[in-house]
Amino acid sequence: MPQQSLPCLVIRAAPNLHILRLGLWDQFYNLSSNQFTSLAQQVRFACFSELHLRWVEPSQPSFQLCLRTAAPTLQLLTLIAVSFDDPIPVGMDPSPELREAMSTLWRLFLNTLRDTIPTIGFFRMRWVAYHQRRFSIMDPLESAIGLRDLYSHDSYVYKINTSVSLTEWIDQLELRPGYPLDRLLPRHRSMLTVYATLRLLTITNSTNSDDICDSVFEPHNYLPAARGRVANGA
Numbered sequence: 001m002p003q004q005s006l007p008c009l010v011i012r013a014a015p016n017l018h019i020l021r022l023g024l025w026d027q028f029y030n031l032s033s034n035q036f037t038s039l040a041q042q043v044r045f046a047c048f049s050e051l052h053l054r055w056v057e058p059s060q061p062s063f064q065l066c067l068r069t070a071a072p073t074l075q076l077l078t079l080i081a082v083s084f085d086d087p088i089p090v091g092m093d094p095s096p097e098l099r100e101a102m103s104t105l106w107r108l109f110l111n112t113l114r115d116t117i118p119t120i121g122f123f124r125m126r127w128v129a130y131h132q133r134r135f136s137i138m139d140p141l142e143s144a145i146g147l148r149d150l151y152s153h154d155s156y157v158y159k160i161n162t163s164v165s166l167t168e169w170i171d172q173l174e175l176r177p178g179y180p181l182d183r184l185l186p187r188h189r190s191m192l193t194v195y196a197t198l199r200l201l202t203i204t205n206s207t208n209s210d211d212i213c214d215s216v217f218e219p220h221n222y223l224p225a226a227r228g229r230v231a232n233g234a
Helices: 003-016 033-044 058-072 097-118 166-174
Strands: 019-022 050-056 076-084 124-126 156-157 192-196 200-205 220-227 228-232
Touching: 003 033, 033 058, 058 076, 058 097, 097 166, 156 166
Parallel strands: 019 050, 019 200, 050 076, 076 124, 192 228
Antiparallel strands: 124 156, 192 200, 220 228
């Protein structure tokens, strides 16, 4: 299956999707970040409840558009290795200007979450980055909201019915002062894979051990495809 057809599968199946796991990025191949933009511009969800984005390179506008489309029925969101590829106003060498640019994009990202999914039931993020440079985050309420058991290294969690609202939790998140700007996302390599069932379509990275909050999938009827594979469920 050609890579360019992967967003088309999601677009066609979107009205019937309840859960989507999407991974479009392999650092060892020259994959176009336009795949996510194309999907965000055309996808229309109707009964969507869970979105798991991992190893994708969206721009802020395409991320906002995708989230707004899913927001009316979205209950669970996880982000793993989401690296924003917005234009860089300065060079990528560590500098006060780069730190300011990353801080601005970080605040835009948080504002998008706060304004778009204020009533979501569960949110988790790990390794959010800007051109593969990871944000180093502080969560002063980590202990106060009683979710320490859900945290892991570089993973941050919000769950509804805790002592604070999502808006309050987001507003207190901060970037660590003086954090190193050369912390890159870990190297990542795998095939793109599609699992499809009547109620679930997953486009994901089948060998990524860092996936979290994943549903259980039983792939069958594999069909070989160009640098990927397709499985049609019952």
